Amino acid sequence: VHKGDFILSNSMSFGRPYILTIEGCVHDGWLVISDFQSVFTSDFLYYLLSSSSVQQEMKKRASFGGAVQNLNADIVKDLSLPMLPFEIQREIVRMLDIYTESVVELQKQLKAELTARKAQYSYYRDKLLQYETIIEELEIGEVCNLSAGGDVPKDRFSKEKTERYKIPIISNGSGINALYGYTDIPKIVEPSVTVAARGTIGYAEYRDYPY
Numbered sequence: 001v002h003k004g005d006f007i008l009s010n011s012m013s014f015g016r017p018y019i020l021t022i023e024g025c026v027h028d029g030w031l032v033i034s035d036f037q038s039v040f041t042s043d044f045l046y047y048l049l050s051s052s053s054v055q056q057e058m059k060k061r062a063s064f065g066g067a068v069q070n071l072n073a074d075i076v077k078d079l080s081l082p083m084l085p086f087e088i089q090r091e092i093v094r095m096l097d098i099y100t101e102s103v104v105e106l107q108k109q110l111k112a113e114l115t116a117r118k119a120q121y122s123y124y125r126d127k128l129l130q131y132e133t134i135i136e137e138l139e140i141g142e143v144c145n146l147s148a149g150g151d152v153p154k155d156r157f158s159k160e161k162t163e164r165y166k167i168p169i170i171s172n173g174s175g176i177n178a179l180y181g182y183t184d185i186p187k188i189v190e191p192s193v194t195v196a197a198r199g200t201i202g203y204a205e206y207r208d209y210p211y
Helices: 042-050 052-061 073-077 086-128
Strands: 006-009 017-019 030-033 063-065 068-070 167-170 179-183 192-195 204-207
Touching: 006 042, 017 042, 030 073, 042 052, 042 086, 052 073
Parallel strands: none
Antiparallel strands: 006 017, 006 030, 063 068, 167 179, 192 204
């Protein structure tokens, strides 16, 4: 593959486009798009392949390999893409670049604000939970039921939420990153607290829904 070519992941996070900035080779986990310069500018093709409509179309056409959807070259070859004059492509890219830069700048500002709020929260949490006087202390096992997670039910599992599979499977992680997939039968039905045992060790989150 060559600098300027596109590669698409063909499984798991399939369809995500990347523009190569180096010469190299790819293994069978990727699809390569090249020789498009007579029809598309690279930036326009990137935005086009990243668009919701094209991503949804790839998702709809992708085949299942077990519990994982996969793309193949024939699926991507059959995608219909709009052919616009180069001057219109460049103008669309210019506008989208402006929006992208605005979003990136806003994300930086939000990240800084979030970091400051987390530090403030941690400070007051620790202050409120530290006691100078002697109080009674109990072990968690004395006042709570404690259980460990199990393996993913491979015969009752979906990466996407469906009419049948709507019970979330929680893995080690924080926030949305803890969502592994979905099943149809919950193991926990009462409000409870999950604590990550690997990765984000110790991360705790209250959950008031079956999982």
